[in-house]
Amino acid sequence: MSANWSNQVALITGGARGLGRATARQMAAKGAAIAINYTSRPDAAEALATELRAAGGRAITVQADVADEAAVIAMVARTEAELGPVSILVNNAGIAWAATIDTWEPKGFARLRAVNVDGTIHAIRAVVAGMRARGYGRIVNISSVAGFGTCGFPGNHFYASTKAEVNILTKRFALELGRHGITVNAVAPGFTRTDMTEGGKTPEQWAEAEAGFAKVAITGRVGEPDDIARAVTFFADPAAGWITAQVLAVDGGRMDYIAHG
Numbered sequence: 001m002s003a004n005w006s007n008q009v010a011l012i013t014g015g016a017r018g019l020g021r022a023t024a025r026q027m028a029a030k031g032a033a034i035a036i037n038y039t040s041r042p043d044a045a046e047a048l049a050t051e052l053r054a055a056g057g058r059a060i061t062v063q064a065d066v067a068d069e070a071a072v073i074a075m076v077a078r079t080e081a082e083l084g085p086v087s088i089l090v091n092n093a094g095i096a097w098a099a100t101i102d103t104w105e106p107k108g109f110a111r112l113r114a115v116n117v118d119g120t121i122h123a124i125r126a127v128v129a130g131m132r133a134r135g136y137g138r139i140v141n142i143s144s145v146a147g148f149g150t151c152g153f154p155g156n157h158f159y160a161s162t163k164a165e166v167n168i169l170t171k172r173f174a175l176e177l178g179r180h181g182i183t184v185n186a187v188a189p190g191f192t193r194t195d196m197t198e199g200g201k202t203p204e205q206w207a208e209a210e211a212g213f214a215k216v217a218i219t220g221r222v223g224e225p226d227d228i229a230r231a232v233t234f235f236a237d238p239a240a241g242w243i244t245a246q247v248l249a250v251d252g253g254r255m256d257y258i259a260h261g
Helices: 018-030 042-054 069-082 106-134 157-180 203-215 225-236
Strands: 009-012 033-038 059-063 088-091 137-142 182-189 247-250
Touching: 009 018, 009 069, 018 033, 018 042, 018 088, 018 225, 033 042, 033 069, 042 059, 059 069, 069 106, 088 106, 088 225, 106 137, 106 157, 106 182, 137 157, 137 225, 157 182, 157 247, 182 225, 225 247
Parallel strands: 009 033, 009 088, 033 059, 088 137, 137 182, 182 247
Antiparallel strands: none
């Protein structure tokens, strides 16, 4: 595949909002066709697709719960029928779940892992045969700095464990797929302003959270979706073929987690 964006088809899971939306905009601006996956917000997905098409791009929306393997297979089939072979997969769909040792319960953790880990596996399995056949692919997983160690944020133990698993799978899949021209990398955001992080907070609560996380970042601020999307787009670039098995922290220099062995 030639090293340019105009013949790329990017499937972005959880692409309708937050980090996924910012990534879709950046990749579309470079010339890629975009498949915007969503689970429960068709309005947000279609608004983004309409925006991208109005700017001259190609974009569709595809509904699927990434925890459902059959739905993911159907999503990829529809994307390829309407836009062409998927050459870029961004595994952005994810959920958060706050729990401690005392409040953990199996149903909540099962759903957390089904989306954050199984969803990543399902999407990679659905695109990888075609990528192997073409000898080309870019896979970018969205992890979290929580997956590196113990962040100073209460109740994210089990969320962190799912992101640690994504980090390990990123490296193992890179090892398995590298000989086929497929790179697999991950971006690990720090605290970033998104619908998920702002959700349920009053303006006063958000201001307090933002100030707290800005204080523990070297750069003195929280992240914005475009900060993360730039890193994702870098890994997905056709020219980035000699970069794989990397997990890149994009966190403003967070200083509040324990990551030593």
